Amino acid sequence: MIHRIFDRFVNVYIIEREDHLILVDAGLEETCEKIIEKVKELDKPLTTVFLTHHHFDHTGSLRCLREKFPGIKVVAHELDAPRIGEVDVKVKGGEVIDGLKIFHMPGHTQGSIVLLDLESKSLFPGDLLMEENGRLKEIPQMYSLNPEENRQRIKELLEIDFENLYPAHGEPIIGNAKEKLEELVRKLFP
Template structure:
């Protein structure tokens, strides 16, 4: 579970994280049903109370990253932070964009799981900070996709911008990149950073040769 010092990963349909920083925060919440899992681990393994989680950071508005957000917010009282370009999807003021297959599927899942809209407390922009982590706005996958980068530990959370499998960094796939030019610019911006650990929204963590592997991916974009 501990993928880097003070960082605990939960995997499932998507990856989500507890981060012990200046304060405790959570990055994404996975599918519905994960709130209790997060709280149980926090209490039994990390010896903290639910109220110790101060912020829930959402890397982007997609269902598999926000499914447990409403419940986790109610349990912890934490503030919800998201980029402004994705905020209205979280509140249901904007409808889910996507393919003719995905949009009805998301609506059906929302109905089945009774997902409730959540109003963000914090709007994150380029250069803002959550603890020691710098917010990097990386549109392309969604308009408000963000990464969180710690220049001290050289750890970056990339949400769905990157995946890692079979020893290679990949993207989310062309069908999930509605703005390919924006996406390319976003990933090239990440390539300028000094990175040692990449923690993704799907797939395994990158814990060695992170910059080299990222450069190889960017070269083929």
């Protein structure tokens, strides 16, 4: 079960496993209260926080979450870890942690990662792309360190076996996410 927490313009997701919770991204600083509320409601321990990259709208609640849940393990790519500061598990890409396969997809930032929940075939692309009005699109290029490289990564997502897509910005796409991605790739690479 995947729960979405939306705050202003960015999503945070809680993946509910049988006996614990996993957080994908940490939202804005003020998102912390909403996350705490949701964890309380689900009544399971929050064990791990995956950060798709270092940007403030994906890491803002981290300090607050650490205080509230001192046992949590924070996972991020080694190249973005220095800008995040408090990372427990530095990954390179290729690992599977807690049922999530990690792909290193630099472009938006050097240490951007994409996560695949193997159990539900759900993809968490971070800021590689976003959803708007039922369609996938690139993140506005001004926000990416290397927009051309990011565009190549979007194409590489086609090689991943997924059905659902949970973007950080926009609405989740449930069921036919691969088709939506194919649409975008055709548009970006005519």
